Amino acid sequence: MGDGRTVLLLSGPNLNLLGQRQPEVYGTATLDDHVKTAQAAAESHGLDLEHVQSNAEHELVDAIHGARGRCAAIVINAGAFTHYAWAIHDALASFDGVVVELHISNPNAREPWRHTSVVAPVANGSIMGFGGAGYRLAIDAVAGLL
Ligand code: CA2
Numbered sequence: 001m002g003d004g005r006t007v008l009l010l011s012g013p014n015l016n017l018l019g020q021r022q023p024e025v026y027g028t029a030t031l032d033d034h035v036k037t038a039q040a041a042a043e044s045h046g047l048d049l050e051h052v053q054s055n056a057e058h059e060l061v062d063a064i065h066g067a068r069g070r071c072a073a074i075v076i077n078a079g080a081f082t083h084y085a086w087a088i089h090d091a092l093a094s095f096d097g098v099v100v101e102l103h104i105s106n107p108n109a110r111e112p113w114r115h116t117s118v119v120a121p122v123a124n125g126s127i128m129g130f131g132g133a134g135y136r137l138a139i140d141a142v143a144g145l146l
């Protein structure tokens with residue numbers, strides 16, 4: 001898996017708007033703040049972090065393909081794609097490394113349509129409901145599994 005040190009953080013649709021709306025659900029931090037949190041956590045474990053955000057499903061699929069044989073792990077907050085994007089499921093299934101599903105909110109405590117995750121079956125584990133702290137927890141989980 002590449003040099004065994006690189007973690008790809010993937011952010012799905014609308015996460016680029018974090019900090020601008022629905023602070024009661026997602027907090028006031030921006031995506032950039034969360035990436036910085038993940039970067040600091042990665043550094044503390046001697047890992048390198050790359051981040052890709054896209055609102056387009058195919059770009060996330062391409063980023064997962066690009067991680068194959070190169071990255072040791074993927075941390076993915078697929079946004080609403082989590083709940084129905086089987087192409088992301090299939091791409092993650094083709095990735096031969098650690099996969100951690102991440103959510104800021106707890107989708108299981110929200111609307112029923114958020115209770116299904118197509119990412120969970122192809123992830124080592126899921127971290128959700130801990131707000132921005134999830135970004136650190138997800139990297140800690142990756143480091144523990146590598
Ligand atoms: O809790 C999470 O991290 C989610 O992945 C966030 C997604 C949601 O569809 C998932 O069910 C759970 C949505 C992110 C959209 O974030 C916005 C932030 C500000 C304004 C509008 C949307």
